[in-house]
Amino acid sequence: MPGLLDKRREGRDDVEIPTASMADIAFLLLIFFLVTTTINVDTGIGMTLPPKLDQEQQPPPVKERNLFKILVNSQGDVLIEGELASLNQIRDRVKEQVLNYGENPDLSESPDKSVVSIKTDAQTPYRIYVQALDEVMMGYRDIYDSVARSGQTQTGERVLEQTYPSYQEYRTGLEPEEEDKIREAIPRNISIAEPDLGDEG
Amino acid sequence: MPSSHFQKRSANTEPGFTTASLPDIVFMLLIFFMVSTVLRETDLKVQTQLPSAEALTKIDQKRLISAVHIGPIKQGEKKGQTAVQIDDALIENTSAIRNIMYGKLQEQPKLIVSMKVDRESQMKIVNEVQQELREAGTLRINYSSTREGPR
Incomplete structure (x- = not known):
């Protein structure tokens, strides 16, 4: 059977790995790496430092009732307005202070006049300072969230045309030049108290 | 033929x-x-274990960020001492920071200083650096921290 033999030989010459699917494999790998690669985004607590004051210039006066003082020592003990407290009390106390609207004579007159001041010891670990600051931030975030959800401030003043499920949602929907109306209505005044001079060691 | x-x-x-x-x-x-390809990262001479926090914001524009690292030195003679690192160099004297940062602010007016501070660092040095940042006029800062894990 010469015909069959010929055919076999011919077939053997043609044997090759099919390469047509290589491009697909490459595509799959490419997509796999695209999906799994995460470029780590920097996250953190955003703050704005107070601008430098001239030597003679005094810091702007703040009424005692508008100032909400938080002191954190090196052991992580917290003094809120002179009373011993704990870190997780800060959040609710901040909300109370900011949303007082002149009701309680010891607390703030209005949200935009309210100032939260955080002061630390020289030896306070950074971790505890961030925790305290975080609690203050979360207090403000809770306030902003409720404004975003209802579209109005706690006094009934209309701030937004529509409502959002959260403040975060509202923020992401903002154009870069657009003003953040919630923060305009309730500014976040956080003061990082200057360390006492001559407080060394 | x-x-x-x-x-x-x-x-x-x-x-x-x-x-x-x-x-x-x-x-x-x-x-x-x-x-x-490895994305270029400055090699850190100080150890910074970031604190964790809840109220985090993301910085989307990476080119605005300039990092200041504060933490204990990893190795060498001064190992364990808290130091400040900007870019690739350790800062010997904190009063040099204002010039460095002022220069950076001229290049990028919307500069955000990312404070990458070790959790156990003392506030003394953080405050010193912050006073320098105020002198330089770089007022937008960000306390870099990680998402709070389950505790």
């Missing part, structure tokens, strides 16, 4: 090489570079 034989052969063979596998080669190169 040698000439006619030659002619016949050349007529049957197609000139040039197959280009079908070129995309594959390109893909392979692409994947090789994707896998082997």
Whole structure:
């Protein structure tokens, strides 16, 4: 059977790995790496430092009732307005202070006049300072969230045309030049108290 | 007839090489570079274990960020001492920070200083750096921290 033999030989010459699917494999790998690669985004607590004051210039006066003082020592003990407290009390106390609207004579007159001041010891670990600051931030975030959800401030003043499920949602929907109306209505005044001079060691 | 034989052969063979596998080669190169490329990062001379926090914001524009690292020195004679690192260099004297940061602010007016501070660092040095940042006028800062894990 010469015909069959010929055919076999011919077939053997043609044997090759099919390469047509290589491009697909490459595509799959490419997509796999695209999906799994995460470029780590920097996250953190955003703050704005107070601008430098001239030597003679005094810091702007703040009424005692508008100032909400938080002191954190090196052991992580917290003094809120002179009373011993704990870190997780800060959040609710901040909300109370900011949303007082002149009701309680010891607390703030209005949200935009309210100032939260955080002061630390020289030896306070950074971790505890961030925790305290975080609690203050979360207090403000809770306030902003409720404004975003209802579209109005706690006094009934209309701030937004529509409502959002959260403040975060509202923020992401903002154009870069657009003003953040919630923060305009309730500014976040956080003061990082200057360390006492001559407080060394 | 040698000439006619030659002619016949050349007529049957197609000139040039197959280009079908070129995309594959390109893909392979692409994947090789994707896998082997490491995004440039400054090599840290100080150890910074970031604190964790809840109220986090993301900084989307990476080019606005300039990092200040504060933490204990990893190795060498002064190992364990808290130091400040900006870019690739340790800062010996904190009063040098204002010039460095002022220069950076001229280049990028919307500069955000990312404070990458070790969790156990003392507030004394953080405050010192912050006073320097105020002198330089770089007022937008960000306390870099990680998402709070389950505790």
